[in-house]
Amino acid sequence: MKLFIVESPTKARTIKKYLGKGFVVKATMGHVKDLPEKELGVDPETLEAKYVYRKGKKKLVDELKRLAQRSEEVYLGTDPDREGEAIAYFLREELKRKNPKIKRATFREVTESAIKKSVRSAGELDMNLVKAQFARRILDRLIGYLLSPVLWDAFKNPKLSAGRVQSPALRLLVERERQIEGFKKRKYYLVKAVLRTPSGEKLEAYYDYRYENPSDAKVVAEKLKEAFFSVKSVKLKKEKVAPPKPFITSTLQAEADAKLGLPPEKTQKLAQFLYEQGFITYPRTDSYRINPEAAKAFTEFIKKTYGEEFVGRLRRFKARATAQEAHEAVRPTAAKPSVPVEGPASKLYGLIFNRTVASLMKEAEVERQEVKLEAVSPSLKRPLELLAKGARMLFPGWMLAYPYELKQKPLPELEEGTLLELEEVKIEEREVKPPERYTEGTLVKTLEKLGIGRPSTYAQIVKTLKERGYVEKKGKYLVPTELAKKVVDYLSEHYPLLVDYGFTAEVEKKLDEVEEGRRDWKEVVREFKRKVMGE
DNA sequence: CAGTGAGCGAGCTTCCGCTTGACTT
Numbered sequence: 001m002k003l004f005i006v007e008s009p010t011k012a013r014t015i016k017k018y019l020g021k022g023f024v025v026k027a028t029m030g031h032v033k034d035l036p037e038k039e040l041g042v043d044p045e046t047l048e049a050k051y052v053y054r055k056g057k058k059k060l061v062d063e064l065k066r067l068a069q070r071s072e073e074v075y076l077g078t079d080p081d082r083e084g085e086a087i088a089y090f091l092r093e094e095l096k097r098k099n100p101k102i103k104r105a106t107f108r109e110v111t112e113s114a115i116k117k118s119v120r121s122a123g124e125l126d127m128n129l130v131k132a133q134f135a136r137r138i139l140d141r142l143i144g145y146l147l148s149p150v151l152w153d154a155f156k157n158p159k160l161s162a163g164r165v166q167s168p169a170l171r172l173l174v175e176r177e178r179q180i181e182g183f184k185k186r187k188y189y190l191v192k193a194v195l196r197t198p199s200g201e202k203l204e205a206y207y208d209y210r211y212e213n214p215s216d217a218k219v220v221a222e223k224l225k226e227a228f229f230s231v232k233s234v235k236l237k238k239e240k241v242a243p244p245k246p247f248i249t250s251t252l253q254a255e256a257d258a259k260l261g262l263p264p265e266k267t268q269k270l271a272q273f274l275y276e277q278g279f280i281t282y283p284r285t286d287s288y289r290i291n292p293e294a295a296k297a298f299t300e301f302i303k304k305t306y307g308e309e310f311v312g313r314l315r316r317f318k319a320r321a322t323a324q325e326a327h328e329a330v331r332p333t334a335a336k337p338s339v340p341v342e343g344p345a346s347k348l349y350g351l352i353f354n355r356t357v358a359s360l361m362k363e364a365e366v367e368r369q370e371v372k373l374e375a376v377s378p379s380l381k382r383p384l385e386l387l388a389k390g391a392r393m394l395f396p397g398w399m400l401a402y403p404y405e406l407k408q409k410p411l412p413e414l415e416e417g418t419l420l421e422l423e424e425v426k427i428e429e430r431e432v433k434p435p436e437r438y439t440e441g442t443l444v445k446t447l448e449k450l451g452i453g454r455p456s457t458y459a460q461i462v463k464t465l466k467e468r469g470y471v472e473k474k475g476k477y478l479v480p481t482e483l484a485k486k487v488v489d490y491l492s493e494h495y496p497l498l499v500d501y502g503f504t505a506e507v508e509k510k511l512d513e514v515e516e517g518r519r520d521w522k523e524v525v526r527e528f529k530r531k532v533m534g535e
Numbered sequence: 536c537a538g539t540g541a542g543c544g545a546g547c548t549t550c551c552g553c554t555t556g557a558c559t560t
Contacts, residue, residue: 007553007554008553008554008555009554009555009556010555027554027555028553028554029553029554029555029556030552030553030554030555031552031553031554032553034552034553035550037549037550038546038547038548054553056556056557078553079553081553082552083552083553084553086552086553087553087554133552136551136552137550137551137552139550139551140550140551140552141549141550141551142550143550143551144549144550144551145549145550146549146550147549147550148548148549148550149548149549151549152548152549158547158548158549159548159549160548160549161548161549161550162549162550163549163550163551164550164551165550165551165552166550166551272555276555284553284554453551453552454551454552454553456551456552456553456554457551457552457553460551460552464550468549
């Protein structure tokens with residue numbers, strides 16, 4: 001008997017099917033050891049750390065020890081990323097006395113061929129990855145556990161917290177709120193002419209200037225009322241609109257929030273359910289990759305449903321520098337458009353299905369239309385130029401599968417020199433809008449762009465900010481409290497690097513060097529600790 | 536003697552990232 005260990009019980013079930021009788025497949029359900037919760041657990045000078053069993057994991061590790069002892073070989077098939085390598089490391093340390101024949105097996109897709117290959121090519125642990133995880137973990141602990149008490153003292157409030165992820169996230173919310181508070185309402189006025197073409201179609205054109213004063217707009221409007229209008233130029237431009245990328249965790253959460261009104265936490269719960277039922281791939285991912293065999297099945301679906309001319313290609317995308325790419329994109333496991341499930345889970349599945357299909361379809365083709373009109377009148381020294389913009393769908397491509405609204409309507413067909421009949425001159429009052437508050441979805445997307453947080457934690461970040469009394473949700477919008485503003489001001493003044501939006505990216509860069517064996521992990525931790533704490 | 540206040544000490548609070556099910560509200 002051989003023992004194969006993974007993180008997710010769902011993966012364990014699938015892999016058991018692929019590997020068959022000779023294997024026992026077990027799941028760790030994440031990390032088994034971690035720094036202790038109730039104490040710092042790290043010597044701030046030597047960086048020696050104390051790792052303890054996580055809640056409930058002692059029993060599990062004992063079980064694994066028992067199984068390891070009875071096994072010919074042990075395969076550590078945890079995720080092929082920094083955290084997964086660390087989990088494998090702690091497992092090896094626990095199990096090696098029971099069975100020294102321990103190998104590291106890695107795969108990026110849960111397919112039979114990938115799993116079998118991982119067994120054949122299993123090898124050594126990558127200690128550089130493990131060291132990078134130590135650095136990440138310990139730096140986060142030092143920052144969080146040294147700075148939070150500073151806030152307790154400064155604010156006489158023992159529930160506050162600070163951290164590498166939550167503090168810049170909070171700063172985003174506070175800065176946006178202040179932009180909104182400081183926003184001065186400004187109105188402006190547009191002069192528009194409603195015209196009729198010789199064939200009787202309506203056309204709206206506007207004078208391209210924002211008047212701050214309605215009386216100025218009125219002067220122009222009066223002149224237009226007695227003007228003659230003709231088409232000066234017609235510019236048509238063909239434009240290709242690329243299909244969207246398939247979903248990763250951050251974009252799924254953002255899109256489900258915007259389109260289905262599901263906050264990230266709810267989306268993750270539903271996605272986890274769909275994953276456990278075998279309907280979708282792993283829901284916590286930062287990779288856009290799609291297994292080529294699976295892509296083929298979706299392509300067949302596109303051919304059958306929309307026709308050959310709608311078939312696009314499997315595109316590859318460069319992931320962000322911070323991405324670990326341990327899994328595929330979030331996609332259906334089969335090219336079936338629905339699933340025997342009701343309610344929001346089925347809606348979410350539909351969104352994932354359509355997005356996956358769309359990502360493999362042909363570009364849409366849109367015609368951008370720009371018509372310039374000339375208004376001539378005795379009261380005008382020079383002719384006035386009016387503008388009309390429109391868009392026309394030439395070929396919908398992927399937009400058939402994943403609805404997308406063109407913001408502009410098509411213009412009537414026009415030729416240079418055509419005379420137009422004036423129907424009405426309007427003055428439209430418009431307002432310059434203040435920036436919009438973040439929703440949970442847009443915050444997640446922003447954090448992901450900055451490389452802050454990971455797929456497994458995006459949904460948790462807002463929850464933490466709420467628990468600390470930093471954020472309240474009003475409708476779908478996130479509103480920082482007065483306390484949050486004070487805390488951000490305090491941190492900005494005393495610990496500017498902590499709330500620097502580029503800080504995590506800087507850390508990641510150095511962690512990459514640790515992963516490549518070019519830098520000592522303790523050096524990295526000490527350097528950042530010094531820089532953050534301001535020593 | 537009961538009530539009050541100062542002083543002291545113990546215990547609690549806190550990070551990010553990986554994964555579910557067992558537990559309580």
